[in-house]
Amino acid sequence: MTITRWRRLVQAGGLLFGLLGFAGIGMTHVIFPGLHCYACPLSVTVCPIGLIQNLIVFGTVPFYWLGAIAAYGLIAGRGFCGWFCPFGTLNDLLSFRKVKIWRTGSFGKYVILGGTLVAAWAFADTLFCKICPAATIEASIPYLFLGVATVNAPFLIHVASFAVTLIGMILIARFWCRYLCPMGALLSLFNRVSLLHLELRTDRCVECGACAVRCPMGIEPHVDHDDHNCIKCGACAEACTFSALRVRFSWPFRRKTKRS
Amino acid sequence: MTGSRVGIALFVALSVCAVGWTVCGEQPILEFTISPDPVVIAVGDTSTVLISAANRSVYEADDVEFFWIENAWGITGESVEPLEVVDPFETGMVLLPVTIPNGAAPGLAPVDLEAVYTYCMDELCFQIAEVLSLDVMIVEAAVAVAEPDETQTGSVVVGPIASETLTEGSHLWPLVGGIGLGAVLAVTLVLAARKRLPQMVAVCSVGAVIAGGLGGGVWLAQHDQAQSIGEVLCTSCVGIEQAGDPIAEWSSVDAARIEAIDRPIELIVFSAPWCHSCPYAKAMVSEASRINDQITYRVIDVDKQPAKAKEYGVVRSGRTIVPAVVRLDTGKILFGIEAFESRFIDLLEGNE
Numbered sequence: 001m002t003i004t005r006w007r008r009l010v011q012a013g014g015l016l017f018g019l020l021g022f023a024g025i026g027m028t029h030v031i032f033p034g035l036h037c038y039a040c041p042l043s044v045t046v047c048p049i050g051l052i053q054n055l056i057v058f059g060t061v062p063f064y065w066l067g068a069i070a071a072y073g074l075i076a077g078r079g080f081c082g083w084f085c086p087f088g089t090l091n092d093l094l095s096f097r098k099v100k101i102w103r104t105g106s107f108g109k110y111v112i113l114g115g116t117l118v119a120a121w122a123f124a125d126t127l128f129c130k131i132c133p134a135a136t137i138e139a140s141i142p143y144l145f146l147g148v149a150t151v152n153a154p155f156l157i158h159v160a161s162f163a164v165t166l167i168g169m170i171l172i173a174r175f176w177c178r179y180l181c182p183m184g185a186l187l188s189l190f191n192r193v194s195l196l197h198l199e200l201r202t203d204r205c206v207e208c209g210a211c212a213v214r215c216p217m218g219i220e221p222h223v224d225h226d227d228h229n230c231i232k233c234g235a236c237a238e239a240c241t242f243s244a245l246r247v248r249f250s251w252p253f254r255r256k257t258k259r260s
Numbered sequence: 261m262t263g264s265r266v267g268i269a270l271f272v273a274l275s276v277c278a279v280g281w282t283v284c285g286e287q288p289i290l291e292f293t294i295s296p297d298p299v300v301i302a303v304g305d306t307s308t309v310l311i312s313a314a315n316r317s318v319y320e321a322d323d324v325e326f327f328w329i330e331n332a333w334g335i336t337g338e339s340v341e342p343l344e345v346v347d348p349f350e351t352g353m354v355l356l357p358v359t360i361p362n363g364a365a366p367g368l369a370p371v372d373l374e375a376v377y378t379y380c381m382d383e384l385c386f387q388i389a390e391v392l393s394l395d396v397m398i399v400e401a402a403v404a405v406a407e408p409d410e411t412q413t414g415s416v417v418v419g420p421i422a423s424e425t426l427t428e429g430s431h432l433w434p435l436v437g438g439i440g441l442g443a444v445l446a447v448t449l450v451l452a453a454r455k456r457l458p459q460m461v462a463v464c465s466v467g468a469v470i471a472g473g474l475g476g477g478v479w480l481a482q483h484d485q486a487q488s489i490g491e492v493l494c495t496s497c498v499g500i501e502q503a504g505d506p507i508a509e510w511s512s513v514d515a516a517r518i519e520a521i522d523r524p525i526e527l528i529v530f531s532a533p534w535c536h537s538c539p540y541a542k543a544m545v546s547e548a549s550r551i552n553d554q555i556t557y558r559v560i561d562v563d564k565q566p567a568k569a570k571e572y573g574v575v576r577s578g579r580t581i582v583p584a585v586v587r588l589d590t591g592k593i594l595f596g597i598e599a600f601e602s603r604f605i606d607l608l609e610g611n612e
Contacts, residue, residue, distance in 0.1 A: 026578045027491040029483040038490040038500040041579060046490040050498075054489045057318055057534065061438035064482035067473020070445060074466045099606060125536065130499030139498045146576050148595045154499040189449050193462045253459040 003234035003247065007083055011092070014084035020044040031065065033072040034085025035183040037129075040138035041146065049182050050129055053120035073190025081184050082231030087134045088177055089141050092216065092233075095173035101218035105179050105200055106229055113182035119131040128182065131152060136162035177231065190229040195249045198232050200225040204244035210238030211245060214226075289317045290324065290346065290387065298395035304362040305338075305401070309394065313343065313375070314351040318534040321346045322378045326356055326392075329372040334361040335396055340483055346377075348533045360398055369396045412538050437476060445469045493579040494535035495596035501537065508543035510551065514601050519550045521608055526588040527557040530574045537597045541583035544600055548608075555608070 018032065021042035032038075037048075047054035048069060055062045072080060081088045116128040129135055136158040143149035168175035177184050198221060205222050212220040214235045219227045221236040222244070234247040290313040294390035301307045303578040315321055325341035328336045337357040356373075373392045476485060495501050510518065528546050530590035542559060549555045562569045562580050567578040574593060585594040587607050594600075594607050 021578055027487050029487045031486065038497065039493050039579065041576060043490075044578075046486045051486055051489060054534075055485075059319075060482065060485065061434040062477075062482070063434070063438060063441070063473045063480060064477025064486060065473075066438070066441055066445070067470050067475070067477055070466050070469040070473060074463070074470065083446055124316065126497050128499060133497075135498050139493075140500065143500055143576075148495065148576060148581055149500040150598050152501055152598055154501055158499055174280075190466070193449065193459065252463060259587075 003238050007233060010083045011086075013128060015086045015089060017084075018043060018045065018086045026089070031068040033076075033080040033187075035087045035132075035134045035181060036085065037132065037135045037138040039129075039135065039143075041142050043138070044252030048186070049116065049132075053116060053126040053128060054195045056117060056120040057124050057126070069186055069211055070190075074099055074194060076187075076196035076229060076232065077191040077252055078184060078187045078230060079232040080187055080192065081181070082233035085183070087181075088174075088231070090137075091169050091174045091177050094169040095216040096175045098214065098216050099218055100212075101178055101229060107234045108189075109181050109185040112180055113185040116182050120242060131161045133158075133162040133165040133176070138215075173218070174231070178229065184231075191228050191230060192202040192226050193252055195251065197248065197250055197255065198225050198230055198234075198236070199246045199248060199250070199255065201244050201246075204242045206242060206244075208241075210239045210241065214239035276323075287503070290314065290321050290375070290377060290390075291316055292390070292392050294373060294392060294394050297412070298368065298397045299358060300397045300399060301358060301360050302399050302401045303360055303366065306357055306359040308355045308357050311354045311375075311392075312351050313346055313354075313377075315346045315348055317379075318348045320348060320533070323612060324375065324377040325355075326354065327376065329374055329375045331369065331371045331390070333364045333369045333371065333372050333396070333398065335364070335369060336361075345375075347539075349536060349539050358394075358544060359395065360396070364398055366398045366400055369398055370394075370395055371565055399416065414605060434480070437472075441469050441472050441476075448591070468506075488563065491566070491578070491580055492532055493581050494532060494537065495581065495583070495598075496535070496537040496567050501596050501598045508540055508547055509600065510544070510547055514605060515551050517605050518548050518608065519588055521552055524554045524556070525608060526566060527555065528572060528586045528588065529557055529559045530569055530572070530580075530582050530584040530586070531559055531580045532562050535582045538583040540597050544597075544604065545585060 014034065018034075018036045018040070019042040021040075021044050025044045026215070027038070027046070028044050031048050031051060032043075033048075035049060036043060036045065036047055037050065038047045048065065052062060052065055055065060082092075112128075119127040133139070140149060140155055140158040142240055144151070144155070149155060149189075165176050165180070172178070183223045201223065206224055209220070209222065212218075215221060215227045216233065216235055217227075217231055219229050220243065221227075221230070232247050234245075237243075237245040237247055293312045293314070295310050295312075297309070299307060299309050311326065313321070313324055322345055324346060326340070335358065337359050340354060340356060343352040343354055371394055373394060375390045375392055376387065378387050444465050448462045448469075476517065493500075527545060527549075529538075531542060545555075545557050549557055560568050562574070562582055566568055566580065569575055572586045572593075573591070574580055574582075574584040581595050582596075583597060585604065585607065586592070587610075590610060592607055592610060595604050
């Protein structure tokens with residue numbers, strides 16, 4: 001089975017995990033390792049970005065949240081974006097134009113993360129949730145059908161933010177994950193220590209750049225294999241004729257990558 | 261590489277700001293308004309000012325008391341009962357007597373009041389003292405017959421002039437612990453170079469943060485807090501609708517329709533303390549019950565009584581939704597505050 005097939009399977013698992021509510025399970029203590037709205041009628045897990053905003057509003061020191069994020073970071077870092085996150089999967093399915101990444105722009109997601117946290121403190125409100133495009137498809141629209149929501153200004157803001165993101169995703173592969181996602185920003189901090197890892201065997205690499213062409217994040221795996229934008233999806237490993245790239249679990253201190 | 265560093269630097273700077281802000285407490289918790297300001301009082305006379313304390317935070321403020329600070333004019337007043345509780349996003353009011361002693365010189369007297377209250381965020385308790393200023397216009401006894409012009413005396417927001425924050429006991433340790441864990445993580449992630457030893461240390465310290473965070477979090481019951489945050493959906497929180505105007509008023513047409521209802525109707529309002537749109541729903545229902553005394557209601561806090569929400573069906577696919585108004589005899593539910601007036605009247609007039 002190819003990496004992409006495996007990934008589709010895991011992504012389906014992620015979606016299933018996100019929507020376990022259909023089995024009659026209520027809300028659990030689990031924090032979801034991705035951007036997945038807890039207001040979604042079928043969600044049984046808590047959205048990390050929504051939760052941290054609420055904790056800031058409440059003035060709680062977020063031990064549990066920090067522990068969970070560090071755990072996800074250590075396991076896979078941004079691998080969750082490529083393999084698990086349902087909103088990442090939507091980005092993935094629309095990855096038509098794998099253009100080169102705009103480096104400066106990719107820091108935008110850290111700005112959004114910082115802005116989200118500061119706004120939660122300054123306005124004592126979950127402002128990010130009100131423009132979150134994942135909430136549009138997981139909360140706004142479902143609640144419209146459940147008779148709780150109506151078409152009003154906040155609904156239209158949600159729809160507009162989703163529409164903009166959707167157009168972005170169609171024009172630029174993984175547009176949301178590259179430039180805007182605050183959850184991706186959090187996980188990318190762990191990319192260098194995470195166990196799931198993109199391994200580059202420099203003795204096999206001929207630097208043809210075939211991997212960079214296929215990369216949905218528009219980075220160059222053969223130049224920098226632990227880029228903070230790497231989602232470890234393995235598209236580059238599939239593209240490599242010489243099997244110089246692999247996605248696998250390993251201890252960071254056991255890896256033997258020579259090129260820096 | 262630089263991505264992680266810039267991101268972490270940003271993250272650390274933000275947490276330092278947030279913590280500094282928390283500790284220094286510049287943001288007002290209770291916002292006091294005194295009206296009228298200036299208040300016009302004759303020599304030897306007593307009048308009252310209305311002090312409203314608007315709570316801008318998600319925790320209740322307790323035991324709000326007012327004390328006079330000595331002034332050159334000898335202006336003081338009888339002490340009044342403290343405001344026991346001011347709920348989150350709600351406003352408490354106190355009528356405070358102001359007495360001008362005989363022999364005080366007429367003219368404008370800027371005097372100070374001290375407001376003292378207790379505020380607890382989980383484990384962390386503060387006693388906050390704030391100085392409010394009030395302008396008293398002292399007039400000759402004979403002149404005071406003329407009432408002050410209503411339109412001229414607007415209310416003025418009195419900001420915190422000086423606030424003193426006292427931390428009770430040694431409840432600062434969660435803050436210190438949190439910063440400690442965050443710092444370990446930040447330093448680890450910045451220093452994790454592609455070398456054997458730093459990376460071993462990095463994996464170990466991330467492991468320590470995971471153990472410390474999850475262990476401490478579960479010990480502090482933060483996993484339950486996470487679950488309850490996920491369980492309750494407040495309609496304004498994810499932008500299903502906007503938080504309402506806290507000043508709730510029925511239009512005369514709607515008020516007449518409410519008044520026309522001639523059978524007893526029992527209602528329950530479901531709310532959560534941190535829900536921004538709940539005070540509006542509560543105020544509208546309370547107002548309706550004042551207009552027509554056949555309408556009775558009670559308020560249930562879903563944070564304290566989650567079972568009640570299930571019992572009355574204020575749950576949609578596992579989510580408790582607030583604010584919600586339930587009519588007991590028909591079992592009909594009104595969610596949220598969008599177009600509240602017309603939907604509330606439909607709820608009251610509906611027969612099935």
